[in-house]
Amino acid sequence: MQVTFLGTGTSGGIPVLTCGCEVCNSLDFRDKRLRVSVWIEVNNKSFVIDTGPDFRQQALREQIRQLDAIIYTHEHKDHTAGLDDVRPFNYLHGIRHLTLYGHSRVLNQLKREFAYAFDDIKYPGVPLLNLQEIASEETNQQFQIEGVNFTPIEVFHHRLPVLGFRVGGFTYITDVNYIPEKEMEKIYGTEVLVLGALQREPHISHFTLQQAIEIAQKINAPTTYFTHISHKMGLHAEVEKELPANIHLAYDGLKIILPNP
Structure with a gap:
């Protein structure tokens, strides 16, 4: 299984429009962060978690040729706004619908924001999409996509x-400031943990760097990567020096290899 970080930035990306801070002016490629998303290749299948506004650019950069499903974490625009750009995957090899997985709340939001894709009479060339709800009662158990098991973790x-x-041994959690203990039980034993860590200062809806470190140490995965990073976090090279040996900042384009589940 290979996981590629398509984007590791927060909602504004880095550099942030109008900002002249040292992070936004950095020449280190690791400080250039598109909106958060990952690409999972496993058992000859290809899945993307979230399609933010940079999805087209990310797919071009990583040369994504196949897409079997999209799985959504939640409905915020920095996680959904690029959905229209899946059209080439619908039409490249004949007409093929793409299935979107998410909570009913998320799927309903997509139906409102991309209403033209769900009209009874569709304009030629619109995205062809099927919706598959991850029901609330199903968040306590695995579900399969194309023969691959996914375990949802509600945070x-x-x-x-x-x-x-x-x-398998890969766990991905982005926008988060609280993980219930019963959901933590699903994470223990993971080989690679990806966890949102926004910035150093307290935030109403995201873990700070220190909070994310404490959660990562509690889970005690062999390797942890932080994502959904703001320019307020600081320079990648400097923050990396502060972190425990098994914890790292992710960056756009980073690839990790794990055993197939």
């Missing part, structure tokens, strides 16, 4: 329930 982004996902 909180302030008061908004958000889904993380575990695939």
Whole structure:
């Protein structure tokens, strides 16, 4: 299984428009962060978690040629706004619908924001999409996509329930400031943990760097990467020096290899 970080930035990306801070002016490629998303390749299948506004650019950069499903964590625009750019995957090899997985709340939001894709009479060339709800009662158990098991992990982004996902030894959680203990049980034993860590200062709906370190140490995965990073976090090279040996900042384009689940 290979996981590629398509984007590791927060909602504004880095550099932030109008900002002249040292991070936004940095020449280190690791400080250039598109909106957060990952690409999972496993058992000859290809899945993307979230399609933010930079999805087209990310797919071009990583040369994504196949897409079997999209899984959504939640409905915020920095995680959904690039959905229209899946059209080439619908039409490249004949007409093929793409299935979107998410909570009913998320799927309903997509139906409103991309209403033209769900009209009874569709304009030629619109995205062709099927919707598959991850029901609330199913968040306590695995579900399969194309023969691959996904375990949903329900965490909180302030008061908004958000889904993380575990695939084999890989666990991915982005927008989060609280993980219930019963959901922590699903994470223990993971080989690679990806966890949102926004900045150093307290935030209403995201873990700070220190909070994310404490959660990572509690889970005690062999390797942890932080994502959904703001320019307020500081320079990648400097923050990396402060972290425990098994914890790192992720960066756009980073690839990790794990055993197939």
